[in-house]
Amino acid sequence: MMYAAWENGVRQVLDEMQLLFDQNQKDYNRIGQKVNQNDVTENLDVTMNSSTSTGAQGEAAGVYLRHTALERNKDCLLAYMSTRLERIRDLRWIKGSVLPEADQNNMTEQELQYFTDYNKILANYMRDIGVDGDFDGLDLTEHMEPPKSHMVYFKVLKEYGEFEPEDGKIIVLRKNCVHHLPKYQCETLIRQGVIEILTE
Amino acid sequence: MLVKHLRKDFYELLFGKRVLIIANFDIDSVCTVKILTELLKIDGISFSLCPVDGITAMKQAYSDYRETVSVFVLINCGIALDIRAFFDNLKNKLVFVLDYHRPVHVNNFYDETNQIRILSLDDNFDEVPGFDDLFWSDEGLDSDDDGDDDDESEIMDMGDSEDEDGSRRRGRKRKRRNEHDRERRRAVWKEKRNELLFEYTQFCYYAPPSSLVALELSWAISRGDIQYVWWTTVALTDALLLEKLPRSEYVQKSTELSLHIAREASTTETPRDCLKVNFEKDLCFLLYRHWNLYDSIKMTPHSACMLKSWSLKGEGRFHEMLGELGLPQVECHRKYASMDVRCRKKVERAFSEPVLRDKYNFNDVTVGTFISEIGFRPAFSAFDSHLACLALLENPVLNGSGNVVDNFLDSLAALSKKQFDTLDRGIGMAKTHLTAMYNQVKEFLSMNVVTPRGGFLYVQMPEGSPNVCYFRNTSFLVFLAQFTQRAAVSHVRNRRWSTLPLVLCAPHLSGYWVIVGIKPLSLELPKNLFGKLFETLAIKMTDGAVLMDFLDPHIVLVHGDHKDKFIQLLEACMV
Numbered sequence: 208m209m210y211a212a213w214e215n216g217v218r219q220v221l222d223e224m225q226l227l228f229d230q231n232q233k234d235y236n237r238i239g240q241k242v243n244q245n246d247v248t249e250n251l252d253v254t255m256n257s258s259t260s261t262g263a264q265g266e267a268a269g270v271y272l273r274h275t276a277l278e279r280n281k282d283c284l285l286a287y288m289s290t291r292l293e294r295i296r297d298l299r300w301i302k303g304s305v306l307p308e309a310d311q312n313n314m315t316e317q318e319l320q321y322f323t324d325y326n327k328i329l330a331n332y333m334r335d336i337g338v339d340g341d342f343d344g345l346d347l348t349e350h351m352e353p354p355k356s357h358m359v360y361f362k363v364l365k366e367y368g369e370f371e372p373e374d375g376k377i378i379v380l381r382k383n384c385v386h387h388l389p390k391y392q393c394e395t396l397i398r399q400g401v402i403e404i405l406t407e
Numbered sequence: 408m409l410v411k412h413l414r415k416d417f418y419e420l421l422f423g424k425r426v427l428i429i430a431n432f433d434i435d436s437v438c439t440v441k442i443l444t445e446l447l448k449i450d451g452i453s454f455s456l457c458p459v460d461g462i463t464a465m466k467q468a469y470s471d472y473r474e475t476v477s478v479f480v481l482i483n484c485g486i487a488l489d490i491r492a493f494f495d496n497l498k499n500k501l502v503f504v505l506d507y508h509r510p511v512h513v514n515n516f517y518d519e520t521n522q523i524r525i526l527s528l529d530d531n532f533d534e535v536p537g538f539d540d541l542f543w544s545d546e547g548l549d550s551d552d553d554g555d556d557d558d559e560s561e562i563m564d565m566g567d568s569e570d571e572d573g574s575r576r577r578g579r580k581r582k583r584r585n586e587h588d589r590e591r592r593r594a595v596w597k598e599k600r601n602e603l604l605f606e607y608t609q610f611c612y613y614a615p616p617s618s619l620v621a622l623e624l625s626w627a628i629s630r631g632d633i634q635y636v637w638w639t640t641v642a643l644t645d646a647l648l649l650e651k652l653p654r655s656e657y658v659q660k661s662t663e664l665s666l667h668i669a670r671e672a673s674t675t676e677t678p679r680d681c682l683k684v685n686f687e688k689d690l691c692f693l694l695y696r697h698w699n700l701y702d703s704i705k706m707t708p709h710s711a712c713m714l715k716s717w718s719l720k721g722e723g724r725f726h727e728m729l730g731e732l733g734l735p736q737v738e739c740h741r742k743y744a745s746m747d748v749r750c751r752k753k754v755e756r757a758f759s760e761p762v763l764r765d766k767y768n769f770n771d772v773t774v775g776t777f778i779s780e781i782g783f784r785p786a787f788s789a790f791d792s793h794l795a796c797l798a799l800l801e802n803p804v805l806n807g808s809g810n811v812v813d814n815f816l817d818s819l820a821a822l823s824k825k826q827f828d829t830l831d832r833g834i835g836m837a838k839t840h841l842t843a844m845y846n847q848v849k850e851f852l853s854m855n856v857v858t859p860r861g862g863f864l865y866v867q868m869p870e871g872s873p874n875v876c877y878f879r880n881t882s883f884l885v886f887l888a889q890f891t892q893r894a895a896v897s898h899v900r901n902r903r904w905s906t907l908p909l910v911l912c913a914p915h916l917s918g919y920w921v922i923v924g925i926k927p928l929s930l931e932l933p934k935n936l937f938g939k940l941f942e943t944l945a946i947k948m949t950d951g952a953v954l955m956d957f958l959d960p961h962i963v964l965v966h967g968d969h970k971d972k973f974i975q976l977l978e979a980c981m982v
Contacts, residue, residue, distance in 0.1 A: 357451065358448065358451050358453070360448060362812070362816070376425065376475065377474070377475050378425075378455075378475055379471050379472060379474075379475055381471060383810075383812040383813065384455060384456070384457060384812065385455065385456040385457075385812065385816065386453075386454070386455045386456070387444070387447065387448060387452075387453055387454045387455070387456075388453050389451075389453065405816070
């Protein structure tokens, strides 16, 4: 599920970054002028270790601090964006290729574009699998994890009553009963959490 | 109808159908279900599993799945009931019954529609009365004689096929004479039939465990595995411990299983995580490997009765005996696995010393049993596994409505190769169960509650007893009754008591009391007459006072208000 993009926050961060950068630029230029005036031949790094300029040292420290802050802001913004994109990718696997309204409203335009691009890539990939022969491609999003066998041995957790799988023969699912059925008949049940798979 | 060929006439009929497995609540069912479900899982057959703890639950399961399932497999339930009458509307359905209860209901055995099929390894069901003795039939009366050879064997047709001879008058006279004869013959036949049926159903007993059939099945379809043999040994141990089979038959079946093991065990280098099963002579003290030696000897029914360890004097003798064997008490109280190695080695030899037999009358402490080893885990004997599974199955904490399945699944899990924590939990619970049982027997003897009443010994558990919750289900209840019987006989030293059967009465749920009757101690063959007896008494009591819900007929539920009357009637019957 997607939360609304925190546009205000991002904008504030970007503003702050701009501010920091401007101040840094100003200080950097001023230090540069001072150094030129003193006409020191040494290669002057604007770092804390510089000991030859007077007053420039404090300003150099300030520039360095702002630079670190800038880097940190950049990392945070990138992490935020990348997490949102990861969530969008997960949404494709969990909910399918059409997103519900709520999620769509919470995504920015660029994110929506990213989603459609991702859909396209995934569809191309799935179609390409097993192209030789009349195999139409494999739907990888069908199973949450690779299926180990085509039967499922499970216990019913909630009273479900009659269940009609694809082949039409009705199965009665009472609470706490144990069954062993083909997997394709039980996919919906697994997704809904009505049954618990027994491992043995 | 008896199934002759397990693969062709049973297993291959399951493919492509939906199967419902209805299993009784005992260890043999657990083992059989385990083997059968493993085979079904491998072959991809859809099935549903429904453990039931009584006849009403069985009926409920049938009616739930009646429309949707076409093959029913009943495990350890149903063979003594008339299935056709019990399950309504059996059209197009197949019912396979794999049950070790005997006697077989005659209607199941002689089922003509071939819908009810009995799976068994015995070829001879000699004790079942002949078909002609049970089902009346009229032959075409074309012969004039009413000779004696026509008395008992005549085949029934739908209507009477009268023979018409020439003259009408002669025909009418003959008709009347024939009718009289037929009526007389029929009355005689009916009396004989009732007698035969009564004799046949009088005693109830057990056949060898159903797991043996499941094992044969796995062999017949070439999917044998050492695990299935191990599970069968657990079921066989159940038969020995709860005295369902005489000792000689246990030994015979064990030899058969050894052959299976020899076949299934791999001949080349076995990898470490393979299950290895061996048949060895082992001490008969229950759970001694997972407990301490002292408690194990004290609480195993066999040794407890020889030592009379519930009394102070008996305990003194016990200490003396340990001393004489050279086993320090400190070591005996320690967990067996943490005992001093020299001491442990001594234990294995100690109990075969002659001094035990002469001075303490403590003999016959070894029993042939199956020991399994896997990986680097400590060895498990079949008795240990059996008690662990049984404790999980009859776990009182979870017991209530609807949790029959959870207990059954727990018990199934304890059998599997990889679920060690369930097995360890089961061993812990088994220790609690055994301790509770021992304490209960001690209480019975100290309060002198075991009294001879007419033709049987009667014990009643007091209502507020703290151990009541452990004895709500059939297996531990029967185990308790047998322990009590043995203890009482050795305590009182009255020779007559060993010829008397025992009736134990314990409080059950919702105002009912559970009553179980077991055979006399001196009787070798495990034939129990209480099934029929309880049934005849139940008819005499008011409706609803007696519930014959359990699938073992010698265990019955009686309402608290009618309990005393029931016992009085029983006493009157058994003089």
